[in-house]
Amino acid sequence: MGEEGMVSDDKSTVVKANPKLTVLPLIALIFYEVSGGPFGVEDSVRAGGGPLLSLLGFLIFPLIWSIPEALVTAELATSFPENGGYVIWISSAFGPFWGFQEGFWKWFSGVMDNALYPVLFLDYLKHSFPIFNNLIARIPALLGITVSLTYLNYRGLHIVGFSAVSLAAFSLFPFLVMGILSIPRIKPKQWLVVDFKKVEWRGYFNSMFWNLNYWDKASTLAGEVENPSKTFPKALLGAVVLVVSSYLIPLLAGTGALNSSSSEWTDGYFAEVGMLIGGFWLKWWIQAAAAMSNLGLFEAEMSGDAFQLLGMSEMGMLPAIFASRSKYGTPTVSILCSATGVIFLSWMSFQEILEFLNFLYSIGMLLEFAAFIKLRVKKPDLHRPYRVPLQTFGVTMLCLPPALLLVLVMCLASVKTFVVSGMVIIVGIFLYPALVHAKNRKWTQFDIEQLVVPSNNLDVPQPHQEVTDEASVSLLPVLDPLEIGRELSETSMEGVQKLE
Secondary structure (H helix, E strand, O other), rough: OOOHHHHHHHHHHHHHHEEEEEEEEHHHHHHHHHHHOHHHHHHHHHHOOOHHHHHHHHHHHHHHHHHHHHHHHHHHHHOOEEOOOOHHOOOOOHHEEEHHHHHHHHHHHHHHHHHHHHHHHHHOOOOOHHHHOHHHHHHHHHHHHHHHHHHHHHHOOHHHHHHHHHHHHHHHHHHHHHHHHHHHHHHHHHHHOOHHHHOOHHHHHHHHHOOOOOHHHHEEEEEHHHOHHHHHHHHHHHHHHHHHHHHHHHHHHHHHHHHOHHHHHOOOHHHHHHHHOHHHHHHHHHHHHHHHHHHHHHHHHHHHHHHHHHHHHOOOOHHHHHHHHHHOOHHHHHHHHHHHHHHHHHHOOOHHHHHHHHHHHHHHHHHHHHHHHHHHOOOOEEEEEEEOOHHHHHHHHHHHHHHHHHHHHHHHHOHHHHHHHHHHHOOOOOOOHHHHHHHOOOOOOOOOOHHOOHHOOOOHHHHHHHHHHHHHHOOOHOHHHHHHHHHHHHHHOOOOOOOO
16 A cells, blocks of 8 residues: 555656646647648649649648647647546547547557558668668668657657657758749649549548548647646647648649659659759758658657557556556556557558558547537536637537548548458457456456546646536546446446446
């Protein structure tokens, strides 16, 4: 018992001692969780049969997808300023069973997404260092990159945040230079080119969706943000502007200044665009920026995945070991778990990973939009430091276009994606009662009592503590043992008993 008390005291001390995220580092983390720069958007020109659909896509999709998702995230992340993010939102709206499913889907899709970046990092380097084409050098390099970046996550979230700021500046500056150099050569009529016979709608929508999603990911570390009620809305707004600009400026420059065939626009083509506009020095700069951007993407994604597991552990959904923190305040076991998943998934191809993670992400987002609307109806008096300035009907209409886009992305998926995603969903359905059984048998410790967030984690002054605590305490009735038992019976999970 004394040891447990010491652990609890140590954890609270760590939380107080380690600096929290402010606006600029949070903007950089959101930027890398969503985008990371224009690397990978080249394929939208090829799949769109020319520049027109690509440019229109990055103008229209943010309006019907990015902005609604960012607004929903801003309201819910400030209403529930704890680690776990969307897992807490779903649990509050639909109960812990669906909260766990949401967390499992989103964590799995996040780890799949993160498996791409060490591979892409080497793919950019191999143009200058052909040795990375050989498995003898490639496999140790992949492991070395993953271990090194995992250690950076372990050292502290504030270090990751400020590293992301530096990486973002380095990654985006060459495209700003390219945009300026391209101005004398731009022919606006080239932006209007489109060949509908060459349009690949499946690849086009998947490319657009992948390059503009994950706005909700930062909510998983809301408990590590300083003054979240003010910081989150500002950071999300700044990130939306930064992401859209980072796509449109290079596309406008490259497609307007060069008369390239749409078939040439494949992943990595921006390096060739830089050479044709500025010379070899700009090409090498863009290649270096692309490689470094993949490091930033890895760091941001792993931070979100790890703190999501920590939040689920604090809610009592996962064993207490996932909530254990290092002396730097980072969730050690959760980071190791996410890193292990990255290593095991890195053998998959880019297109396979893209479709799988998009499908699982789409299911999770549909649940999030439903939770957002239900919480407006179910808990109208919930303390919302930031509130989308619309009534229930208005927010329903706000969520409708992105919901239809999610359904479209899912309908365009291949049979293989349906099968693999279905298997992941089935695993999640059986994993939840297995963890309930482990708790009943006392095979491991579950720290469900940690759900109530300490007052020092909240950004509202002490005199208003009673009002503020509604957001953190509101999950307690949902996670009550009787409620869990009732929900499991409603979902036909026979034989699964209440948590306590």
